[in-house]
Structure formats: C-alpha cells, structure tokens
Amino acid sequence: MVERYVAAKTVEEALEALSGGDATVVAGGTDVMPQSQAGRLKLGRTLVNIRRVAALSGLALTGDEINIGPLTTVADLNEHDLIRQHLPVLADAADKFASPQIRNMGTIGGNVCNASPAGDLLVPLLLLNAEVELRSSNGRRRMKLQDFFAGPGKSHKKPGELLTAILAPLPKAGFTARFEKFGTRPALDISTVSVGIAGVMAYGGLQEVRVAFGAVAPTPMRGPATEHALEGKKLDDAAIEAAAQAAMQEVKPISDVRATDWYRRELVHNLVRKVLQDVARG
Amino acid sequence: MAVIAKDSLIGRRIPKMDAPEKTAGKTRYVQDMKLPGQLVGMILRTDRVHARIKRIDTSRAQALPGVHAVLTAADIPQKPIGVNKDNPPLKGDKVRCIRDEIAAVAAESEEIAKAALKLIEVEYEDLPGLFDPTQAMQPGAPVIQEAKPNNIAMVFDYAHGDVGAGEAESDVVVEDEFYLHYVTHCCMGVSGVIADFEPTSGNLTIYSNTQVPFLHKREFSEVLGMDPGRIRIIQPPIGGGFGSKLDIYPFEPIAVYLAKATRRPVKLVFSREEEFIASPTRQPAIVKLRSGCKKDGTLTFRTVDILLDNGGYTSWGATIPFVMMQTFSSLYRVPHCLYHTKAVYTNNPYAGSFRGYGNLQATFAVEQQIDKMAEAIGMDNLAFRLKNAQAPGEVTGQGMVFKSCGFKECLTTAAERSGYVQKFSANAANRSKPSARKRGIGMASMLHVGGGAKIYPSDGCGTILKLDDFAHVTLITGASEIGQGSETVLSQLVCEELGLPMSAVTVVNNDTEITPWDVGVHASRTTFIAGNSAIGAARKAKEKILALASKVANLTPEQLDMRGGCIVRAEDGEVVMPLPKLLRSLHFSDKAELVMTTNYYEPPSVHQGKDFKGDVSATYAWATQVCEVEVDTDTGIVKLLKVTAAHDVGRVLNRLGLEGQIEGGIVMGQGYALSEDMVFKQGKLLNPAFRDYKLMTAPEVPEMDISFIESMDGEGPQGAKGVGEAPAICMAAAIANAIYNATGVRMTNLPFTPENVYRALKGAS
Numbered sequence A: 001m002v003e004r005y006v007a008a009k010t011v012e013e014a015l016e017a018l019s020g021g022d023a024t025v026v027a028g029g030t031d032v033m034p035q036s037q038a039g040r041l042k043l044g045r046t047l048v049n050i051r052r053v054a055a056l057s058g059l060a061l062t063g064d065e066i067n068i069g070p071l072t073t074v075a076d077l078n079e080h081d082l083i084r085q086h087l088p089v090l091a092d093a094a095d096k097f098a099s100p101q102i103r104n105m106g107t108i109g110g111n112v113c114n115a116s117p118a119g120d121l122l123v124p125l126l127l128l129n130a131e132v133e134l135r136s137s138n139g140r141r142r143m144k145l146q147d148f149f150a151g152p153g154k155s156h157k158k159p160g161e162l163l164t165a166i167l168a169p170l171p172k173a174g175f176t177a178r179f180e181k182f183g184t185r186p187a188l189d190i191s192t193v194s195v196g197i198a199g200v201m202a203y204g205g206l207q208e209v210r211v212a213f214g215a216v217a218p219t220p221m222r223g224p225a226t227e228h229a230l231e232g233k234k235l236d237d238a239a240i241e242a243a244a245q246a247a248m249q250e251v252k253p254i255s256d257v258r259a260t261d262w263y264r265r266e267l268v269h270n271l272v273r274k275v276l277q278d279v280a281r282g
Numbered sequence B: 001m002a003v004i005a006k007d008s009l010i011g012r013r014i015p016k017m018d019a020p021e022k023t024a025g026k027t028r029y030v031q032d033m034k035l036p037g038q039l040v041g042m043i044l045r046t047d048r049v050h051a052r053i054k055r056i057d058t059s060r061a062q063a064l065p066g067v068h069a070v071l072t073a074a075d076i077p078q079k080p081i082g083v084n085k086d087n088p089p090l091k092g093d094k095v096r097c098i099r100d101e102i103a104a105v106a107a108e109s110e111e112i113a114k115a116a117l118k119l120i121e122v123e124y125e126d127l128p129g130l131f132d133p134t135q136a137m138q139p140g141a142p143v144i145q146e147a148k149p150n151n152i153a154m155v156f157d158y159a160h161g162d163v164g165a166g167e168a169e170s171d172v173v174v175e176d177e178f179y180l181h182y183v184t185h186c187c188m189g190v191s192g193v194i195a196d197f198e199p200t201s202g203n204l205t206i207y208s209n210t211q212v213p214f215l216h217k218r219e220f221s222e223v224l225g226m227d228p229g230r231i232r233i234i235q236p237p238i239g240g241g242f243g244s245k246l247d248i249y250p251f252e253p254i255a256v257y258l259a260k261a262t263r264r265p266v267k268l269v270f271s272r273e274e275e276f277i278a279s280p281t282r283q284p285a286i287v288k289l290r291s292g293c294k295k296d297g298t299l300t301f302r303t304v305d306i307l308l309d310n311g312g313y314t315s316w317g318a319t320i321p322f323v324m325m326q327t328f329s330s331l332y333r334v335p336h337c338l339y340h341t342k343a344v345y346t347n348n349p350y351a352g353s354f355r356g357y358g359n360l361q362a363t364f365a366v367e368q369q370i371d372k373m374a375e376a377i378g379m380d381n382l383a384f385r386l387k388n389a390q391a392p393g394e395v396t397g398q399g400m401v402f403k404s405c406g407f408k409e410c411l412t413t414a415a416e417r418s419g420y421v422q423k424f425s426a427n428a429a430n431r432s433k434p435s436a437r438k439r440g441i442g443m444a445s446m447l448h449v450g451g452g453a454k455i456y457p458s459d460g461c462g463t464i465l466k467l468d469d470f471a472h473v474t475l476i477t478g479a480s481e482i483g484q485g486s487e488t489v490l491s492q493l494v495c496e497e498l499g500l501p502m503s504a505v506t507v508v509n510n511d512t513e514i515t516p517w518d519v520g521v522h523a524s525r526t527t528f529i530a531g532n533s534a535i536g537a538a539r540k541a542k543e544k545i546l547a548l549a550s551k552v553a554n555l556t557p558e559q560l561d562m563r564g565g566c567i568v569r570a571e572d573g574e575v576v577m578p579l580p581k582l583l584r585s586l587h588f589s590d591k592a593e594l595v596m597t598t599n600y601y602e603p604p605s606v607h608q609g610k611d612f613k614g615d616v617s618a619t620y621a622w623a624t625q626v627c628e629v630e631v632d633t634d635t636g637i638v639k640l641l642k643v644t645a646a647h648d649v650g651r652v653l654n655r656l657g658l659e660g661q662i663e664g665g666i667v668m669g670q671g672y673a674l675s676e677d678m679v680f681k682q683g684k685l686l687n688p689a690f691r692d693y694k695l696m697t698a699p700e701v702p703e704m705d706i707s708f709i710e711s712m713d714g715e716g717p718q719g720a721k722g723v724g725e726a727p728a729i730c731m732a733a734a735i736a737n738a739i740y741n742a743t744g745v746r747m748t749n750l751p752f753t754p755e756n757v758y759r760a761l762k763g764a765s
C-alpha cells in the first residue's frame, strides 16, 4: 500500500526519497500502472514521481557521446534532431513503438529499467554500445547496458539507485544499423521477436559487427555467434544464410501466449536474412 | 402562398442522433450511474475448471466492516438459468468452468468488496477435466452436467432431398474438416447492471444492458419467482451488444439477490479482465462438410456433421445450428442436404450469440468448398457461383422463399469492381515466383435473414407515436438502440411519412414500463421489423391528420400531402396550413382530439416446426465480399489490402449508417479471421486483456469499396432489408480463399494468425 507520494524536483530529492527503502519510481507510468493494476507489481510504500526532475530530461552531445536524459519520451526520440542525425536506429525503434499516446508518456529510462526482454529501445541501445549512469545517495557508477540486465524484469540496478543518464558513443563514419520488430499487427503490439544488426560497411560486408535480439531470451541479448559469422564477410547468399542459421541457434526463446519457441527461431532466421539482404543491397 | 417541393430523406447521409453526445463523452452509461445508497456488487469466481465444492466459508468476509451481504448458493433459491436451464447463478455443488460464480458480496466500495472476496475460503475436490469436445462422448469421459450423463447438450437434425442420390450423380466430391476458434465481442461497454427494489412496493427496477428487455423481464420473473408485472427494465445507453447481451447471465440475478439481501440498490459492473473471462464467446465449431457437383458446375449435395463445444453450460451458442442450417441448405441451389449437429458439454467456457449467429462458421466451410470444387472441374469460380446462385422467386429446399433476391448482382458487382477474375488467375500464376510476398484475391458470398427471424411464435414490434401541439413527434418503440443506429433510422422513416425534419423527433426506447413489446435486437431485424412498425404508426397519424385537413382545405385526403412541417396540396406543393396549427385546431376544437397512434407489426414469416422447414424470415439478404491480401511467407503475416463488398440491402435508407454498419462488420470479420483468438489451456484463458487479445486497430483497416444492390423488397420498410450481421459473415471465408490464391495452401483452421499461417506454409504441424 502506498503511504507516501513524492513529486521530486531534483535528483537529490528523488534519491533522498529512495534512500528510505521500499520505494517505487514512476516516470511515464506506462509500465508501472498496468503492472500494479494487474497485480504483477507491488507498489512500494513510497511512490517517487520523477517526471518533474528537470535534470533527468533533455538530450545533449557532450564530447563524443550523446547523453540521453532518462525522461526523454519515446516520442522525443522519434523526433529529436540529434537522434535522427546520429542514432537513426533509435528513432526508427521509437517509431515502431506502441501508439502515440504511449509514446508521449513512456520514457527511455522506463524502458531500460523495466528490463523487459521485449523492450523495443533496448535492442538498438545494445547495437549502439550504450552505457547507463546510476546514482544513489552513496555516489554514481556507470556500466555497459549489456551488463545491466539480469532477467525478465530484473536488472542490476540497486533499489536505492536512480537511472540518471543513458550514454551512447557517437558512431563511426560508415556505421549502419537496422532494427526489425515483429508483432502480429503493425500498431500497438509487444514484440514477439526483434532483431538488430549494425556495423561499418566495407568491402561489401560488415566490420565491427554488432547483433542484438529482443524477446528471445530472458533479457535483451547480444548475438556473438551471429556477429562472428558476419564479421568481415562479404554479404553473399551463403554468408547471409550462415548468419541467419547462427542467429536461430544462439537465441533461447520460450513458448508463450504470443508465439512458440519454434516460430520465434524461424522468425529470427528470416528477419536476420531479410535485414542482411537489405544491408547488402545498400 | 408558399410552395414546398416533394423531398425525401431516403438514401440520405444522416448522422446518428446519439453521435454528438457520444463523441463529446457526455453519454452516461450504466457505468456512470449512481443511485442514492448504491452498493458495489462483486462476484467471486472459481479458479478451478471442474471441481466439487466441499466447503465455502464466508464468515471472515461477512465480518469485514463495510460489507453488507455475502451470498452463496445456500442463500438463494436454486433456479438455474440459460437456454437449457442448466446454469445456477451461484454454484453450490460443483464448478464446471473457469468463470463459475461461487459467492457474491455487496459492499460500500470497490476496495472493500475486493478485500471481502479475498477473505472467502473455498475448499474444492478437483474432478477430471474435459477440454476436447471430440472426447466428450468417449466411454469414461467425465460427466459435466449430471442431468446429461452422455454430455450431449443439444442436437439439431435437418434434411431435404436424398444426399445418396446427390452423391451418385456427382462428378466431384470434396470433404474437409474445418475448425473455428473462440473469439469474443469486446464491447467497449463491459457487462453491468444495477438492481433496485422500491422499498414500499417491493417492485424491482433493473438498469440493464440487455438487448432483449421484454424477454429478460420474463426470465427474471421465472428466476426470482416474481410477478413480471412488478419488474421494470430500464436500459441506459448500451456500449455495444453484437449479440452478447441476448441471454440472461448469472451476474444479473446475483445483483438482484444482493439488492434484496441488503435492501439497497446494488451495482455490479465487470472489469475488463472479467469481461474476457465471464462474458460469452462466439461458438467454436468443428465442421465436417462433404459436397459435390457435376462437371458442368451444378451443385449436387451437401452432407454436414458439426460438433460444437458447449462448454460447462448452455447459452445461445448451442443454438447456432438453427442459422448455420440455412446456409448449408440454401446458400446456392442445393438439391440434397443432410445436416447433423451436436453440442457437447466440456469444462471450457460457453458461447453466446454473436453477430452472424453461426453464419460465419457455416460460410467459412461452404465458400471454401465452392472454390475447391470449381478448381477440381476446371471452372472459373465466379462462373461456378453464378451458375448455382438463386434468382428471385426461387424456393429453397428448406422452404425459404426468395421474394426479392440480388444474389447474382452481388456476385457480379463485387467481381467487376475488384477485377476478380483477372487478378485471380494472375496471382495463381505468380505463386511460384521467388518473392517472399504473395498477393491473393478471394471471394465469398453469404445468405442471411433480412426480415427478422421467427424463432419465437412472434417476431413483432410495437410503436406508439405522439404528436404534440407543435408537431414535435415522440416515437416510442420497443426496439432497443445498442449503437447500431436504430433510433436514427426509425426517426428517419417516421419523418419521411410525416414530412418532418429529423429534429422533430424524440425517441423513447429504453423502459419496459413505457415502450410496447418487442422481441429484441437480434437477427438483423430492427430496421425491418421496428421500421415497418414505425411506418405503420406514422401512416395512421398521417391518415388522421389528412382527414381533418381535407375538411379545412376542401380537398380529399388523397389530394393532400405533408411536407416541410406543413399540409400541402399534393399536386403542386402549395401550402395549405402549417402542421402545428392544424394539430392545435384539432386539440382545442369541440371534439377535442390528440394525434396519438399505436401500431404492432408482425412480419409474414413462419415459425418453423421440428423439421425446420418454412419461410422463417419475411425476406433474405445477400452479400459478396472480395478480399485482397498480401501474404508474407517469411513471417506468415497476412495483410488485408482491400475489401470489395456488394450487399443486397433492399434499399438504402440512411447511407451513412449503412456504410458504418458494413465497415464495422468488415473489420469485425477481419479480426475473426486474422488476429482475434482466445487462447485456452486446460479451460483457462491465457490472454484476458487487449494486450494479447488482438483487436484490429486503425492502421490495419483495409481500403474498402462498398456497393449497395437495391432489390427493393416488397415487404421491407421503404424496400429495405436487415443488414446488421451480414458484413461480418463472408470475411474469414474470403480471406481463406485469398490465402489459397496467393500461396496454394488451403487453411481450414481459424484463426489465420501469423504463426498459424507460417506453420501451414511450412507444412509443419
């Protein structure tokens, strides 16, 4: 039962409220509200609304990385010039996200902290080698997003910690990244499977390949075997098929109400193939 | 004097009368109502699918402050409800499916009611479950309803001709088994009721979403053992029906019992999750169909064997064979037909009526086999359909008389406007090309009642019409508005007769104490039946008005007309007198009189006997729909690109309302075919939320080309027919045919969700 509601205006106020323990952070509330109403999430005694913490919103290019405030909404990601120019794959994922209403409310910080294997911004963020900054009343730390997830809905963020920034290095020249989301209908659908592939195009193939998958494992995952299969290879039919095979073998999907594991693997194979054919065409 | 030209409202685009209020969010549904002293009612549902109830302990719930009553089966009379009277509102001995009601509370607030439900302790002894209808008749199958030890809930048999003879003269015979899945109505307004006893008289008022207020009144009187004269049903604006509110369900008597126990009004409204779990579904079916034709394309016979999963109790779903039979016997000329259906009890949820009432299921089977047979004899399937389609004046084997019939025009119009024949062969030729995306086009037609359906001894509707001194009309009709636009079309028909603008009418249609009898909103009947009833009442008023006007004007009534709110000379429209003035002169004369008329319309149709033969509807409606799809063979996604629909509607009355009805029906049929799916595992629903129960949303709505065939029905109101259910019926069949055209794979099992389609394309099981 919620006993205290804190509408923090500063990071310090929010951290102070969190330090008491048994607190729930609310950003856009688009995960917190439906989950608590369905009884899947028990709200803590203190509800900390961070929506008004100015320092947590906004986007900026600092040095060679883009600093994305966790309160940046999905709609902002889709529209902001910095994102469109430097991280278009994130804008694309934002475009495929839920409905306009949810995009206006839902935040990138919420998507990260909710740690759903199907979170649509997470696959592009993995492709971008993003990092997260966490703060608590004891200090701040930074970690790779790849190391942040612990399981479905679970992360290595400690209860007293607030996500205060998402940082993405500026991609190199020639960097290309694609995101494919599969849901059964074009709008308002949770990903059944999502696939991301990125790298630097050279000599008809990809270098420094990064592959990531959503909704096929307990957490969003990088795909080292697929990356290996692709690294430096010319993207001909054989290489594409080999990568698609590697992808379907390294994912670890489950069967649930949305799809069977068999179908998810097939989708991974076909989506990887489709994306690579697309990349090969240029 | 001024002149008023003859004008007509028929065929115009008239916005729904309730649209401004609804779009402004001002409509007050039952959810918004609050009576003084009202308590919140809530139901404890079981979490078992088949179990004996050993003990229910409500003492802790009773003791919770703010709780006014806790009821179990022990506290109420054991009066089962439903079509087979097999469904006790509160279950005392055992539970048979996941929605089962075992206790109910009335409390000061929702929070208290919820807390009270948690305090009720129930002890069960689990019984073996039965989830597969094909196993219901196996020896040793669990018995669900003790009164029906063989698990058979309902059987329908029908025959005309001799299928043996039909088969003997066939050149081609096809046989398939089709499986049709569970979907549900998804009304935006969830189920809800308020029960209120008047303290002194003990009279009961029920604020209800029902589609059948007068039948409901009678049901309630039986369940409650109360004089029906003391039960009043008021329908606040209803947030969608689609057939879901055609039966009485346990929550309704439960609310009444709670109101009785607490002597307070009790409001019981479902949550969305509860609506998914505990409101009825569309009837799932396993359809075995065998049909044949000659080389020249003449149909020879149909043999039908259908198994329906009745679930734990019997609601209207079990009776869909009544409608399916019409399609099997009479959609196209069928010389011989043999038809058997069985509904068997299981521990699954039970189905109710749902727009189309079995016809989606039947048409799915029939229209796929039409394509198969045409292909087998090497005939173009449009020509095959045209060869077997009926013409006006034909009588079917089941005894339906096709007085007006635009069937062939539906076929040719939809085919021509979509370029069906050319696209069909082009797509088939493209199948083998390497592209992952395949285009397909498919067609299906349907036959449905269009002039009511006499499933009760009466299929009538009453109207009371009153004109006040200022020529404002109060139209009091038995027909309920459930969002389909009946108020608007009925007002339009009355205004057409009386030469008045739409703004001159107020409709009263939601209170059994005031409105005259009507059998209810079902069978696409309201425009036809209530429309004819309203026209009759308006004509009586007109007769009376013109009789008086003829004295004033020194002309015969035939020489007069009513236009633009005035009495005019019929031949040139010259105004004789404004209508209000005439009405006042009537009212305030020596022989003071008011213009108030009543009319009861009973359609000229037949209440069929045990052989199910006879002309069950006053007229019939046809439609042909052509669907164009793109199948992504990498994912199994079927994208519906375009629907070309041609509907025999008799005559277009309100074009806007009609288009809305067709468009909505197409999208509903699309959802049935492509995405909606209630996923059950051992009788438990795995997706009771819109997140995973996928309704179509705006981006998936296809391009539509809708044509109306005006066959001008002789009995119809201004020539119109009922079309409420028609547009949903063909979609799944047409999409199945389109998928085949695109891929060469025939899908006999619904739904065509991406995974199911992908699996079929891969040939995996």
Ligand SMILES: Cc1cc2nc3c(=O)[nH]c(=O)nc-3n(C[C@H](O)[C@H](O)[C@H](O)COP(=O)(O)OP(=O)(O)OC[C@H]3O[C@@H](n4cnc5c(N)ncnc54)[C@H](O)[C@@H]3O)c2cc1C
Binding pocket: A024, A025, A026, A027, A028, A029, A030, A031, A032, A033, A034, A050, A070, A096, A097, A098, A099, A102, A105, A106, A107, A108, A109, A110, A111, A112, A113, A114, A118, A119, A120, A121, A161, A162, A163, A164, A188, A189, A190, A191
């Ligand atoms: C109808 C609907 C459709 C949806 N469709 C999609 C979709 O297509 N794709 C998709 O990925 N998701 C979808 N979602 C899920 C949700 O919208 C997203 O995950 C969204 O990004 C969550 O952001 P939020 O700000 O609303 O998070 P909230 O609900 O406010 O928070 C989510 C979680 O993160 C925590 N949290 C939030 N911000 C911080 C912070 N700065 N520091 C520490 N903890 C924090 C909260 O405590 C909570 O545990 C959908 C949800 C709904 C209701």
